Amino acid sequence: MRTDRYSIVSLLRETVRGHTGWKPAWRDAAPAARYDVIIVGGGGHGLATAFYLASRYGIRNVAVVEKGWIGGGNVGRNTTIVRSNYLLPGNVPFYEQSMKLWEGLEQDINYNAMVSQRGVLNLFHSDAQRNAYVRRGNAMRLHGVDAELLDAGTVRRKLPFLNFDDARFPILGGLLQPRGGTVRHDAVAWGYARAADRLGVDIIQNCEVTGFLTEGGRVTGVETTRGPIGAGKVGLACAGNSSRVASMAGLRLPIESHVLQAFVSEGLKPFIDCVVTFGAGHFYISQSDKGGLVFGGDIDGYNSYAQRGNMPVIEDVCEGGMALMPRIGRVRLLRHWGGLMDMSMDGSPIIDRTPRDGLYLNAGWCYGGFKATPASGLCFAHLLARDEPHAVATAYRLDRFARGAVIDEKGMGAQPNLH
Numbered sequence: 001m002r003t004d005r006y007s008i009v010s011l012l013r014e015t016v017r018g019h020t021g022w023k024p025a026w027r028d029a030a031p032a033a034r035y036d037v038i039i040v041g042g043g044g045h046g047l048a049t050a051f052y053l054a055s056r057y058g059i060r061n062v063a064v065v066e067k068g069w070i071g072g073g074n075v076g077r078n079t080t081i082v083r084s085n086y087l088l089p090g091n092v093p094f095y096e097q098s099m100k101l102w103e104g105l106e107q108d109i110n111y112n113a114m115v116s117q118r119g120v121l122n123l124f125h126s127d128a129q130r131n132a133y134v135r136r137g138n139a140m141r142l143h144g145v146d147a148e149l150l151d152a153g154t155v156r157r158k159l160p161f162l163n164f165d166d167a168r169f170p171i172l173g174g175l176l177q178p179r180g181g182t183v184r185h186d187a188v189a190w191g192y193a194r195a196a197d198r199l200g201v202d203i204i205q206n207c208e209v210t211g212f213l214t215e216g217g218r219v220t221g222v223e224t225t226r227g228p229i230g231a232g233k234v235g236l237a238c239a240g241n242s243s244r245v246a247s248m249a250g251l252r253l254p255i256e257s258h259v260l261q262a263f264v265s266e267g268l269k270p271f272i273d274c275v276v277t278f279g280a281g282h283f284y285i286s287q288s289d290k291g292g293l294v295f296g297g298d299i300d301g302y303n304s305y306a307q308r309g310n311m312p313v314i315e316d317v318c319e320g321g322m323a324l325m326p327r328i329g330r331v332r333l334l335r336h337w338g339g340l341m342d343m344s345m346d347g348s349p350i351i352d353r354t355p356r357d358g359l360y361l362n363a364g365w366c367y368g369g370f371k372a373t374p375a376s377g378l379c380f381a382h383l384l385a386r387d388e389p390h391a392v393a394t395a396y397r398l399d400r401f402a403r404g405a406v407i408d409e410k411g412m413g414a415q416p417n418l419h
């Protein structure tokens with residue numbers, strides 16, 4: 001087990017040595033014949049699960065098997081927003097648990113993930129929308145989550161460049177979660193990978209799972225492009241590829257895969273000091289520490305496994321941006337990309353055992369899964385270690401769609417393309 005810690009002492013030591021002593025953040029592990037637990041998918045959720053299995057549940061004979069490279073999936077493609085401003089009882093405690101874990105994450109994993117609690121502000125543009133946000137804010141406060149209702153004057157003093165007096169979408173105020181904010185997305189993958197590796201977890205990149213080993217109906221391991229690997233338990237954390245991987249075990253999931261795009265502008269001087277969401281369209285924006293405007297909107301609206309989007313959504317996102325802050329029209333776009341969303345039928349996730357013995361599922365994160373990364377890892381580790389759901393994830397059952405116990409936070413019904 002490795003013991004090198006990042007600290008001011010190690011930084012000074014390496015400065016004196018000309019930075020010749022840094023070790024790779026994690027080992028390039030080759031697959032062993034067998035593990036107690038194999039996690040399929042080296043995204044944020046898979047790596048966090050491995051870290052909590054090792055650190056909180058003492059299960060260290062663990063492998064994370066990733067078909068590409070760590071951070072190449074959605075964990076490194078999202079718009080970095082974290083928050084716990086949920087409404088429904090099935091969701092609020094889970095996302096608040098995640099927020100608390102974000103607050104201690106850098107100490108837990110000894111890694112600078114640039115956790116920035118700069119606040120998330122949801123704007124409202126009508127009396128009906130204000131009522132909905134008052135209700136949401138009250139639900140949050142009843143659960144001990146921070147929420148503040150801001151009037152138009154306060155929002156105007158905070159963000160004077162927004163389009164307040166637009167005839168169609170006047171800004172009447174906003175619901176602020178001060179503890180929400182942003183976290184550097186790929187640092188989350190690297191930090192969890194390094195911390196898990198230090199506890200003995202094998203992180204195996206360029207190793208695609210192509211099937212499952214079974215004995216008498218029980219899943220006993222995985223077939224991979226680097227050979228078969230045995231396991232006591234197998235956990236799936238494959239995000240946008242969940243349905244594809246689960247189908248190899250004969251499971252049909254209540255999930256559709258859709259593309260979501262993200263956009264980054266050229267670097268500008270700091271002028272947006274929080275995350276802002278436009279309530280009259282689907283548009284959200286923040287400013288990165290490098291100065292780029294990071295923004296996004298809707299999913300592309302058709303099923304796909306391609307990690308790239310199309311022009312109509314680019315146009316739609318830019319229209320949202322122009323309606324909210326017309327000055328964005330003068331800014332040049334630097335780059336944009338797409339990721340794969342595992343859209344569940346009610347917009348809420350699944351952390352559960354599957355009908356196949358030995359096979360466990362973590363999926364259905366839609367486009368809100370980055371903020372869930374720490375709690376998802378903790379709850380999935382708990383399930384894998386104890387065979388029972390964690391107290392804050394009891395609602396995330398796989399059979400809830402058959403039972404009618406859906407957690408429809410947005411009230412959209414079984415419409416994955418609307419969640």
Ligand SMILES: Cc1cc2nc3c(=O)[nH]c(=O)nc-3n(C[C@H](O)[C@H](O)[C@H](O)COP(=O)(O)OP(=O)(O)OC[C@H]3O[C@@H](n4cnc5c(N)ncnc54)[C@H](O)[C@@H]3O)c2cc1C
Pocket residue numbers: 040041042043044045046065066067068069071072073074075076077078079080081082207208209210237238239240241245260261262296337338339340341365366367368369370371372
């Ligand atoms: C553009 C965009 C913006 C977003 N913005 C936000 C946001 O602001 N806030 C928020 O909370 N969420 C956001 N999300 C959603 C969030 O990024 C995802 O819900 C979350 O990252 C999914 O979990 P993950 O990190 O484990 O996924 P991933 O990083 O995708 O991990 C899954 C891994 O499984 C691997 N895999 C798949 N199949 C196999 C196989 N057969 N064998 C081995 N490995 C396999 C993949 O290669 C991948 O690395 C956004 C997503 C996108 C694309």
